[in-house]
Amino acid sequence: xxxxxxxxxxxxxxxxxxxxxxxxxxxxxxxxxxxxxxxxxxxxxxxxxxxxxxxxxxxxxxxxxxxxxxxxxxxxxxxxxxxxxxxxxxxxxxxxxxxxxxxxxxxxxxxxxxxxxxxxxxx
Numbered sequence: 031x032x033x034x035x036x037x038x039x040x041x042x043x044x045x046x047x048x049x050x051x052x053x054x055x056x057x058x059x060x061x062x063x064x065x066x067x068x069x070x071x072x073x074x075x076x077x078x079x080x081x082x083x084x085x086x087x088x089x090x091x092x093x094x095x096x097x098x099x100x101x102x103x104x105x106x107x108x109x110x111x112x113x114x115x116x117x118x119x120x121x122x123x124x125x126x127x128x129x130x131x132x133x134x135x136x137x138x139x140x141x142x143x144x145x146x147x148x149x150x151x152x153x
Contacts, residue, residue: 033145
């Protein structure tokens with residue numbers, strides 16, 4: 031059973047940066063698709079970024095050029111570096127994982143494994 035624990039959320043002013051972390055309970059990065067999705071109050075879940083087992087990464091249009099997803103295999107941790115944050119980035123951010131083959135950004139919100147979420151607030 032995969033357990034995912036996010037950390038690193040908080041409050042920041044527009045234009046600032048935050049880095050989210052997602053620690054996995056077991057080694058999944060060698061074969062799973064890992065990623066991030068977010069959900070703001072009253073809005074649908076939105077795929078943010080995905081990191082495939084082949085090393086490729088994918089981003090939602092709203093975050094391209096500002097967010098970077100990366101994996102530290104040794105620490106079994108997934109990261110999301112968020113730069114130039116905007117108020118519309120305010121949401122609860124979740125880490126998610128699923129076995130292959132699907133690894134599109136749009137599929138991340140529907141993955142079978144997810145963490146408890148971490149709040150990001152941009153003012």
